[in-house]
Amino acid sequence: MSPWTASLPARKTPHESAPEGSRSGLLRLRLATVAALCLSAGVAMAQEPKIDPWPGLVTDIFHGRAITPHEGVVALDAPKRAEDAAIVPMTISLVEPALRAATLVIDENPMPMAAAFSFGEGAGVQKIETRVRVNSYTNVHVVGRTADGALHSVVKFVKASGGCSAPAIKDQDEAASNLGKMKYREFASENPALHEAQIMIRHPNNSGLQMDPITRAYIPAHYVDKVEVRQGDALIFSMEGGISLSEDPSFRFVYKPNGAKTIRVEAHDNEGGVFKGEWPIGGAS
Amino acid sequence: MLQRTIRQLAIAFFCLVTSAANSFELTEIAPGVFVHQGQMALMTRDNAGDIANLGAIVGEEAIAVIDTGGSRAEGEAFLAALQQRSTKPIRYVVDTHVHPDHIFGNIAFKGTGAVFVGHKNLPRAMATRGPHYLSSFRETMGDLVDDVILVPPSLTVERETILDLGGRQIVLKAWRTAHSDADLTVLDRRSGTLFAGDLLFLRHVPIIDGSLLGFLAVVDELRAIEAVRVVPGHGPAVAPWPQALDAQKAYLDHLTRDLRADVARGATLAESVKTAGRGERPAWLLFDDYHARNATAGFAELEWEAP
Numbered sequence: 179m180s181p182w183t184a185s186l187p188a189r190k191t192p193h194e195s196a197p198e199g200s201r202s203g204l205l206r207l208r209l210a211t212v213a214a215l216c217l218s219a220g221v222a223m224a225q226e227p228k229i230d231p232w233p234g235l236v237t238d239i240f241h242g243r244a245i246t247p248h249e250g251v252v253a254l255d256a257p258k259r260a261e262d263a264a265i266v267p268m269t270i271s272l273v274e275p276a277l278r279a280a281t282l283v284i285d286e287n288p289m290p291m292a293a294a295f296s297f298g299e300g301a302g303v304q305k306i307e308t309r310v311r312v313n314s315y316t317n318v319h320v321v322g323r324t325a326d327g328a329l330h331s332v333v334k335f336v337k338a339s340g341g342c343s344a345p346a347i348k349d350q351d352e353a354a355s356n357l358g359k360m361k362y363r364e365f366a367s368e369n370p371a372l373h374e375a376q377i378m379i380r381h382p383n384n385s386g387l388q389m390d391p392i393t394r395a396y397i398p399a400h401y402v403d404k405v406e407v408r409q410g411d412a413l414i415f416s417m418e419g420g421i422s423l424s425e426d427p428s429f430r431f432v433y434k435p436n437g438a439k440t441i442r443v444e445a446h447d448n449e450g451g452v453f454k455g456e457w458p459i460g461g462a463s
Numbered sequence: 464m465l466q467r468t469i470r471q472l473a474i475a476f477f478c479l480v481t482s483a484a485n486s487f488e489l490t491e492i493a494p495g496v497f498v499h500q501g502q503m504a505l506m507t508r509d510n511a512g513d514i515a516n517l518g519a520i521v522g523e524e525a526i527a528v529i530d531t532g533g534s535r536a537e538g539e540a541f542l543a544a545l546q547q548r549s550t551k552p553i554r555y556v557v558d559t560h561v562h563p564d565h566i567f568g569n570i571a572f573k574g575t576g577a578v579f580v581g582h583k584n585l586p587r588a589m590a591t592r593g594p595h596y597l598s599s600f601r602e603t604m605g606d607l608v609d610d611v612i613l614v615p616p617s618l619t620v621e622r623e624t625i626l627d628l629g630g631r632q633i634v635l636k637a638w639r640t641a642h643s644d645a646d647l648t649v650l651d652r653r654s655g656t657l658f659a660g661d662l663l664f665l666r667h668v669p670i671i672d673g674s675l676l677g678f679l680a681v682v683d684e685l686r687a688i689e690a691v692r693v694v695p696g697h698g699p700a701v702a703p704w705p706q707a708l709d710a711q712k713a714y715l716d717h718l719t720r721d722l723r724a725d726v727a728r729g730a731t732l733a734e735s736v737k738t739a740g741r742g743e744r745p746a747w748l749l750f751d752d753y754h755a756r757n758a759t760a761g762f763a764e765l766e767w768e769a770p
Contacts, residue, residue, distance in 0.1 A: 257733065261755035265763050267733045307731060309763070314599075348673050348760065349640040350587060361767060365729040378767070426763065430731065
């Protein structure tokens with residue numbers, strides 16, 4: 179055992195890069211020292227969103243309609259910190275029974291509208307959990323629409339943890355070979371008037387934002403953009419979504435059974451893929 | 464007043480920069496086998512990304528480098544330290560997988576004429592994850608990321624490849640998805656030293672960025688490798704083989720057992736992540752930084768097993 183030491187090359191300090199006393203040099207030095215203090219304090223100041231994208235999103239997604247911040251209509255359960263930024267659970271609870279739609283928006287994501295849910299009349303959806311990718315520190319909004327057309331929002335701040343938790347597929351070969359496989363689960367419910375179930379769809383949900391540095395070509399976006407879940411012929415919910423949904427999209431939901439014998443699911447992706455599944459209702463696992 | 468504040472800030476900044484210039488230690492653990500032990504920490508500007516164990520094997524004619532560190536600065540320090548120990552040419556730079564703490568230093572070795580080697584999936588993994596790594600690590604690494612250019616391998620390993628360093632053969636083996644989907648190990652036959660990359664963690668909590676079940680299976684397959692010592696991806700520079708696998712195996716088993724029970728009883732992902740595998744906490748460093756992520760990824764994988 180013979181230890182050996184060598185020094186890391188010294189980093190260029192800001193005052194080497196500009197003549198002392200020059201205005202630009204001073205400015206650069208100040209910026210650098212502020213940045214250094216932020217780092218040394220271990221504070222994520224620089225990572226807070228600088229420009230709030232929400233007003234623009236209200237225009238783009240909700241056509242500028244008035245949205246009332248209101249906890250009593252819709253609720254969002256989101257982790258304060260995204261442990262695996264590629265699989266962040268989000269649970270939307272519908273407090274107001276007449277709620278017709280709920281839209282999940284991840285403000286700082288490249289495609290902020292993660293999922294727009296519409297609920298079947300009489301389906302009695304009370305809760306829906308899905309999983310999303312979170313690209314950076316961000317606000318997450320849920321906007322609920324009541325039967326009278328009014329929009330109500332709730333907001334949570336989510337910190338995406340850094341490190342190697344890339345919003346990327348963990349096993350790319352497996353993702354490709356399992357494309358479109360579905361799974362249905364039903365959970366024991368304490369209230370017989372309500373059912374809880376989960377739909378899972380194998381899909382890589384490629385973002386289309388990743389460029390191959392060798393070919394300089396973008397890897398094509400490939401994602402689930404529409405899902406419809408029915409009991410018999412009656413709609414429980416439909417979803418329109420995009421690349422913010424996690425790989426292998428999952429939806430766990432509580433609904434009111436109408437006596438139908440089967441649950442039917444039809445999912446579409448942006449490349450024309452259609453995936454269908456049908457399972458008997460009543461097999462709680 | 465302002466001048467004085469700026470001066471104080473400048474001094475603080477200078478101290479920070481100086482502390483980044485850590486010494487780079489390279490230890491000969493067996494004749495011709497060198498290891499640099501990374502810090503047990505997350506990558507920061509302060510440690511210049513120096514958190515992974517790196518290695519080099521010196522043959523009669525040439526050198527193979529195993530992983531290059533978490534920044535160009537660390538890669539350059541590694542190269543300088545290595546050149547002090549041997550004047551032989553670096554013929555190969557082997558990347559054990561795609562994570563930044565192992566490959567950001569590649570660019571420092573670009574000018575040596577070495578052939579870059581990796582798992583058959585490594586070019587794809589670098590292509591799809593690279594841009595994200597370069598942007599996300601800016602948050603903690605700052606301008607150190609400016610100097611990083613990803614260098615993909617030109618020689619890839621489909622299953623097993625033997626490289627000759629002159630009277631010294633090293634066996635490169637590509638594994639199925641486990642820690643990641645591009646894991647590669649390097650065995651130096653002469654000394655019986657296995658470089659496990661991140662297929663082995665010691666003291667540093669294991670990280671699952673591939674497949675929990677795959678990782679468990681690979682741990683058992685690794686046992687069959689005939690070696691006398693191992694260099695883990697994180698942890699002490701060297702450990703006895705194969706006993707070094709035991710603690711990691713216990714962690715992965717424990718987590719799998721808890722997650723399976725949670726999935727079976729219908730727990731949600733958010734619920735399960737709060738409890739599954741928590742009993743392992745006293746055994747590991749950096750547990751709070753990585754465990755919940757492991758549990759999250761493991762849950763999403765294991766729920767496909769349930770009836």
